[in-house]
Amino acid sequence: MNKVFAISGVVIKELYRRKDFYVLFVLTALITLLLGSVNFFHDDRIARYLKEICLLLIWISALVIAITTTARQIPAERENRTIFPLLAKPVTRAQVITGKFLGCWLAVAVALAVFYLFFGVISGSREHAWPVLKYFQALWLQWTMLAVVIALVLFGSVIFTSPAENVTICFFAVLGILLLGGHLNTVALGLKEPARTMLYTLYFLIPHLEWFDVRDIIIYDWPRIPWLDCLLATLYAAVYVALFLFAAWLVFRRKVLTT
Amino acid sequence: MKASRAILILLLLLAVAFSLGTVLQLHAPRWTHRSPSESVLALAFGESRQLFANHFFVKADISFHSGYYPSIFDEARQAEENDNDVSHPDEKEEPKSEGGFLGPPTDWIDRFGRHFRPTLHTHLQGGNIREILPWLRISAELDPHRVEAYTVASYWMRKHLGEVDEAEQFLREGLRANPDSYELLFELGSLYYDNRHDAGRARNVWLAALRLWQKQESGKGMPDNLSLDQITVHLAHLEEQEGNLDRAVEYFEMAKKVSPTPSQLQKQIDEIKQRLPRAGTLSPH
Numbered sequence: 235m236n237k238v239f240a241i242s243g244v245v246i247k248e249l250y251r252r253k254d255f256y257v258l259f260v261l262t263a264l265i266t267l268l269l270g271s272v273n274f275f276h277d278d279r280i281a282r283y284l285k286e287i288c289l290l291l292i293w294i295s296a297l298v299i300a301i302t303t304t305a306r307q308i309p310a311e312r313e314n315r316t317i318f319p320l321l322a323k324p325v326t327r328a329q330v331i332t333g334k335f336l337g338c339w340l341a342v343a344v345a346l347a348v349f350y351l352f353f354g355v356i357s358g359s360r361e362h363a364w365p366v367l368k369y370f371q372a373l374w375l376q377w378t379m380l381a382v383v384i385a386l387v388l389f390g391s392v393i394f395t396s397p398a399e400n401v402t403i404c405f406f407a408v409l410g411i412l413l414l415g416g417h418l419n420t421v422a423l424g425l426k427e428p429a430r431t432m433l434y435t436l437y438f439l440i441p442h443l444e445w446f447d448v449r450d451i452i453i454y455d456w457p458r459i460p461w462l463d464c465l466l467a468t469l470y471a472a473v474y475v476a477l478f479l480f481a482a483w484l485v486f487r488r489k490v491l492t493t
Numbered sequence: 494m495k496a497s498r499a500i501l502i503l504l505l506l507l508a509v510a511f512s513l514g515t516v517l518q519l520h521a522p523r524w525t526h527r528s529p530s531e532s533v534l535a536l537a538f539g540e541s542r543q544l545f546a547n548h549f550f551v552k553a554d555i556s557f558h559s560g561y562y563p564s565i566f567d568e569a570r571q572a573e574e575n576d577n578d579v580s581h582p583d584e585k586e587e588p589k590s591e592g593g594f595l596g597p598p599t600d601w602i603d604r605f606g607r608h609f610r611p612t613l614h615t616h617l618q619g620g621n622i623r624e625i626l627p628w629l630r631i632s633a634e635l636d637p638h639r640v641e642a643y644t645v646a647s648y649w650m651r652k653h654l655g656e657v658d659e660a661e662q663f664l665r666e667g668l669r670a671n672p673d674s675y676e677l678l679f680e681l682g683s684l685y686y687d688n689r690h691d692a693g694r695a696r697n698v699w700l701a702a703l704r705l706w707q708k709q710e711s712g713k714g715m716p717d718n719l720s721l722d723q724i725t726v727h728l729a730h731l732e733e734q735e736g737n738l739d740r741a742v743e744y745f746e747m748a749k750k751v752s753p754t755p756s757q758l759q760k761q762i763d764e765i766k767q768r769l770p771r772a773g774t775l776s777p778h
Contacts, residue, residue, distance in 0.1 A: 272627075275650065460608070
């Protein structure tokens with residue numbers, strides 16, 4: 235386990251050495267503050283539009299950080315030939331996969347914590363309310379969703395030849411699931427066979443990432459989600475994470491690493 | 494090349510660029526067919542801004558329902574967009590119901606997914622109404638000819654938030670962009686009558702609205718009868734309050750021709766007519 239933590243530590247250090255996070259955070263903060271300074275009918279109690287825009291930017295930024303950070307992990311190790319001394323430590327290929335996953339996931343957690351802290355301050359300064367537990371739920375569910383995304387991208391990075399290809403395909407897949415995943419059943423009902431069965435099968439196969447998007451609960455001040463539902467959703471995500479990581483390991487363990 | 498010479502060339506180029514900029518700036522709007530007074534949003538979005546204006550208007554309705562809104566895949570979406578609640582505030586709120594347009598869940602994924610999003614039909618109440626205003630403002634900013642954005646925002650501001658001055662200012666902004674809008678004049682008249690209690694100005698504005706309606710709609714095959722009904726009924730009530738009963742009857746008669754409930758208006762006409770002989774004198778108008 236120490237070897238896994240050592241590998242993940244390197245990934246976390248990489249995140250704060252690179253500029254991606256800082257640029258995205260500054261952009262998010264700048265756009266939010268700029269929109270927050272707009273005066274709508276001299277009413278400074280209007281908050282929801284700001285929460286909505288800030289959360290949207292957080293979601294976009296977190297996805298960008300998670301996908302781009304993960305996609306370059308294994309290809310970069312192969313390109314720089316640092317994968318060989320790493321595997322000669324000795325570290326197994328399963329540990330490399332697990333370490334890279336853990337590193338990316340924890341790095342994203344640090345980024346999310348900073349983003350949500352900013353969101354909490356902005357939202358609290360407008361609404362004068364601090365629903366910390368609700369924010370924690372939103373952060374937790376988003377982080378859980380990102381675990382699935384990171385595992386998927388890691389799997390993609392051992393299949394696709396270039397990181398750019400992997401990033402593009404994963405972005406489309408994740409956005410597709412987030413925007414359409416929950417509606418495939420409705421669309422399937424309007425189709426004829428065999429398209430209906432095919433679409434319904436896809437609906438049951440894909441990880442339903444849209445569950446984890448609880449922005450509406452936060453923006454419109456709906457009551458907190460029951461903890462049991464959060465736990466079940468976490469278990470659901472864990473199954474997909476295990477599935478993608480296992481698939482990544484299956485491909486990676488037999489992969490020829492010389493380029 | 495010496496550093497000083499390079500700096501001088503740079504300064505010279507800057508001076509030329511600045512001079513050209515000042516000369517050409519005057520002609521630029523003609524080439525681009527844009528008005529120099531166009532807002533940043535209008536410049537950024539171009540012709541697509543009407544599309545975005547509609548999106549933000551729908552966003553106001555989504556906000557009014559606290560996120561409980563049909564998606565583009567739900568059959569109810571089109572109906573909700575065409576007949577959104579935020580534009581029809583006087584209609585009675587539907588009873589709060591679980592599921593609503595969502596219907597019963599089709600499978601376990603659908604059922605469990607509903608734990609993570611709003612599933613209750615509610616409308617914003619009290620001061621929370623203010624949360625729809627930014628979307629309406631942006632919608633009007635993107636498409637200044639979207640009259641509904643001004644009238645809806647004004648209604649909520651004056652009726653529920655007590656922001657009468659802001660409502661009037663916004664309506665006047667709308668009137669500057671749409672000077673021939675009888676809807677805006679009707680809303681402005683309502684503001685004078687309901688909030689400023691200025692019957693004289695309300696009458697003048699409503700009469701102007703009526704004239705515009707007659708000019709624009711009377712010749713149409715499918716005229717906007719709802720607006721005519723609203724304008725004439727309000728004018729009738731105003732005249733009734735002011736004691737001009739014959740005028741009130743006249744407006745109620747006009748409204749009766751287009752009203753979906755003519756029998757109710759007839760009842761009011763009959764009541765006023767009963768009072769007419771007792772009133773003794775007719776209005777001087």
